Amino acid sequence: MTPPLLEVDGLSTHFKTADGAVKAVDDNSLTLHEGEVLGIVGESGSGKSTLLRSVMGIVEEPGEIVAGSIEYRGRDLTAMSDAELRELRGNDISFIFQEPTAHLNPAYTVGDQITDVLQAHTDLDQGDRWERVYELLGRLGIPSPEERAESYPHEFSGGMAQRVCIAMALACEPELVLADEPTSALDVTIQAQIIDLLTELQSDLDLSMLWVTHDMGVVAETCDSMGVMYAGNIVEYGSVDAVFDDPKHPYTEALLRTVPSHLDTAPRFDTIEGSPPDLQDLPSGCVFQERCPDVMEACRNERPPYYEVGDEGAWVSKCYLHEGKPTRPASPSAPEPSAPLADSQTDGGQPTGEGDR
Amino acid sequence: MTLLDVDGLAKHFAVDSGFLSGLLGETRQLKAVDGIDFSVEEGEAFTLVGESGCGKSTAVLSALRHQQPTAGTVSFKGRDIGDYTKRELRGEAQLIYQDQQDTLNPKMSVGEAIAEAIRFHDIVPDDQVDERVDELLERVGISPAEKYQEPSAFSGGQKQRIAIARALAVEPSLLVADEPVSGLDVSVQAQILNRLMDLQEEFGLGLIYVTHNLGIARKISDTIGVMYLGRIVEYGDVDDIFEDPQHPYTQALLSANPVPDPSVDRDRIVLEGNMPDPIDVDDTGCPFAPRCPEATSECETAEMGLEPFEGDEDHLVDCIHR
Numbered sequence: 001m002t003p004p005l006l007e008v009d010g011l012s013t014h015f016k017t018a019d020g021a022v023k024a025v026d027d028n029s030l031t032l033h034e035g036e037v038l039g040i041v042g043e044s045g046s047g048k049s050t051l052l053r054s055v056m057g058i059v060e061e062p063g064e065i066v067a068g069s070i071e072y073r074g075r076d077l078t079a080m081s082d083a084e085l086r087e088l089r090g091n092d093i094s095f096i097f098q099e100p101t102a103h104l105n106p107a108y109t110v111g112d113q114i115t116d117v118l119q120a121h122t123d124l125d126q127g128d129r130w131e132r133v134y135e136l137l138g139r140l141g142i143p144s145p146e147e148r149a150e151s152y153p154h155e156f157s158g159g160m161a162q163r164v165c166i167a168m169a170l171a172c173e174p175e176l177v178l179a180d181e182p183t184s185a186l187d188v189t190i191q192a193q194i195i196d197l198l199t200e201l202q203s204d205l206d207l208s209m210l211w212v213t214h215d216m217g218v219v220a221e222t223c224d225s226m227g228v229m230y231a232g233n234i235v236e237y238g239s240v241d242a243v244f245d246d247p248k249h250p251y252t253e254a255l256l257r258t259v260p261s262h263l264d265t266a267p268r269f270d271t272i273e274g275s276p277p278d279l280q281d282l283p284s285g286c287v288f289q290e291r292c293p294d295v296m297e298a299c300r301n302e303r304p305p306y307y308e309v310g311d312e313g314a315w316v317s318k319c320y321l322h323e324g325k326p327t328r329p330a331s332p333s334a335p336e337p338s339a340p341l342a343d344s345q346t347d348g349g350q351p352t353g354e355g356d357r
Numbered sequence: 358m359t360l361l362d363v364d365g366l367a368k369h370f371a372v373d374s375g376f377l378s379g380l381l382g383e384t385r386q387l388k389a390v391d392g393i394d395f396s397v398e399e400g401e402a403f404t405l406v407g408e409s410g411c412g413k414s415t416a417v418l419s420a421l422r423h424q425q426p427t428a429g430t431v432s433f434k435g436r437d438i439g440d441y442t443k444r445e446l447r448g449e450a451q452l453i454y455q456d457q458q459d460t461l462n463p464k465m466s467v468g469e470a471i472a473e474a475i476r477f478h479d480i481v482p483d484d485q486v487d488e489r490v491d492e493l494l495e496r497v498g499i500s501p502a503e504k505y506q507e508p509s510a511f512s513g514g515q516k517q518r519i520a521i522a523r524a525l526a527v528e529p530s531l532l533v534a535d536e537p538v539s540g541l542d543v544s545v546q547a548q549i550l551n552r553l554m555d556l557q558e559e560f561g562l563g564l565i566y567v568t569h570n571l572g573i574a575r576k577i578s579d580t581i582g583v584m585y586l587g588r589i590v591e592y593g594d595v596d597d598i599f600e601d602p603q604h605p606y607t608q609a610l611l612s613a614n615p616v617p618d619p620s621v622d623r624d625r626i627v628l629e630g631n632m633p634d635p636i637d638v639d640d641t642g643c644p645f646a647p648r649c650p651e652a653t654s655e656c657e658t659a660e661m662g663l664e665p666f667e668g669d670e671d672h673l674v675d676c677i678h679r
Contacts, residue, residue, distance in 0.1 A: 043542040043543065043544065044542055045542075157631050159631060160631075187408035187409055187569065187632075188408060188569070188571070188610055188613050188614050189408060189609060189610060189613050189627075189628045189632075190408075190631065191613070191615075192613035192625060192627045192628075193627055193628075193629075195615070196625075196627055214542070214543075215615060216617035217614070217615025217616055217617045218615050219617075220615065220616065220617050220618055220619040220621075221615045221616075221619070240619050241619050241620070244617070244618060244619050244620070245620065254544075255543070255544070256617065258543045258544050258547050259543055259572070259617045260543070260546075260547070260570065260572025260573050260575070260576060261572050261575075261616055261617055261618070262571035262572045262574070262575045262599055262611060262614055262616075263575075263599075263616055263618075263621070264572070264575065264576070265575070265596070266576070267576070268551050268554065268576070269546070269547035269550055269551050269576060270547060271544060271547040271548045271551060272544040272547075273548070275512070275514075275544075275545070
């Protein structure tokens with residue numbers, strides 16, 4: 001049997017600070033199959049961006065992957081050398097970020113920047129590289145590609161700059177695209193253009209995508225499956241249709257109620273009282289216990305395992321409400337307290353939280 | 358009673374267009390707001406909704422004389438707004454911004470910031486100020502025991518609550534909120550907006566809300582104005598507009614807004630291109646025509662203006678095809 005495209009198992013990414021570890025990502029597992037679009041959704045500080053950056057291999061100091069594995073086609077990314085990672089990132093895995101202009105070099109034309117990527121990762125000669133640039137820009141809906149390739153990043157609007165970044169991400173025909181809030185900085189009508197474009201490209205090129213967002217509407221429109229993150233934990237994981245239709249975890253249920261929709265006519269917003277826990281001082285039991293309407297004794301003692309709430313483990317929820325259902329063997333429950341980490345001191349380490357918006 | 362009545366409001370900015378055109382005496386105008394009308398009654402919640410750069414913030418700031426408008430008349434409680442002193446106007450209309458970092462003095466405790474506003478506007482005798490501060494903080498869900506803290510001790514959501522308390526402290530008749538929760542997470546947003554709606558209803562305040570978030574606009578508003586390129590293109594009751602939008606831009610905007618429900622199958626209208634720069638806009642015809650799926654040659658030359666839709670004086674649309 002071929003392994004899934006991406007398999008993350010028991011991943012923990014902590015930020016070491018003088019006051020102890022900030023557990024931005026704490027024992028998370030997920031599986032991404034070929035051609036699948038998986039959304040990771042959560043509020044700011046939930047760890048979704050750190051999770052994505054861990055997979056990208058770009059966690060910033062003092063953050064560190066302290067446990068778990070990230071396998072791409074069966075090869076563990078956490079065990080790879082920098083050179084191997086660079087090779088893989090250019091050819092097989094690419095990134096799209098929230099702020100396109102922050103990831104383009106203002107001093108070079110966009111054509112130069114895309115041809116650089118092609119030069120580093122393909123055998124195309126110079127003429128072919130430029131042909132490929134024009135083809136890509138045209139495919140991304142940028143009018144007059146041959147002229148626009150000569151433009152600098154600041155000459156593009158936000159939506160057009162994101163098209164350029166997507167062109168660059170697709171330049172070497174990757175299999176996996178990791179996208180961090182790719183439409184969140186854009187206005188609604190421009191966001192709709194980019195969502196349409198990404199959805200079309202994903203299907204035409206059979207791309208697999210890991211798409212991080214805080215926007216439930218975007219997940220509903222773009223993703224096949226989803227993981228809901230809260231306080232460093234993916235608390236529920238399943239197909240988008242199933243999770244939206246019948247959320248199993250109390251946090252998912254609460255979050256879905258809270259999202260303001262322009263079709264909702266109730267006089268007031270639904271709320272989740274309280275605020276998320278301190279990632280430096282997570283409770284020993286369930287991370288959602290303080291705000292959960294269904295909290296029980298068991299929730300206070302030990303982190304719940306993933307219970308299978310759908311067929312064949314494709315839908316799981318980290319909540320004792322499902323006790324009696326099979327637990328997912330591949331994903332152990334709470335990790336051992338990371339004692340060595342809590343002891344280690346870093347000079348002047350600032351609690352960075354995570355690189356979220 | 359009508360609190361604010363805005364008629365033909367415009368705010369243009371002169372744009373430095375370079376050395377040569379400077380020599381030739383040409384100045385270009387950025388028409389951030391280009392002739393809009395709206396009014397807000399006592400107790401009414403009116404929302405200006407639109408995408409970034411449409412002029413919604415500039416519209417309220419120039420209506421309330423935080424910026425000098427280029428043209429138009431604005432009256433407040435029936436009196437020309439230009440006749441109000443700054444102090445009088447601040448006592449009547451209070452603003453809450455997106456980022457309270459810029460408006461709360463970092464060196465002053467939040468209790469003192471609220472007390473200062475109460476004293477400046479002579480709301481209660483001096484010996485009752487402390488008590489009033491405590492009441493206000495409680496009303497917005499902050500413990501009065503925390504009033505001695507400086508703003509840095511509070512989270513973004515708490516700062517926004519404090520800003521609301523300070524705005525209410527002067528007992529205004531109109532509250533203006535410009536994207537007050539857009540930096541906050543949905544669960545925090547919901548708590549603050551519910552509180553804001555409760556207080557607005559309880560005190561019978563007029564509210565002008567400015568946002569790009571259609572989900573928030575739906576809940577918070579009685580009436581809305583949809584802005585595009587410095588103009589209000591559709592105006593009326595929020596439910597009428599959200600359920601049966603008439604202007605092609607409103608239709609596209611609502612259809613493109615992602616809905617958090619995968620079982621809702623919608624026909625999205627995806628507009629091409631961007632909203633153009635307000636500098637390059639042609640004065641004649643409809644400013645939306647270049648992106649409009651229904652545009653005809655008449656749209657380029659037509660005389661534009663909000664007109665009742667099918668005779669309904671409460672639902673106005675600026676489109677010659679309606």
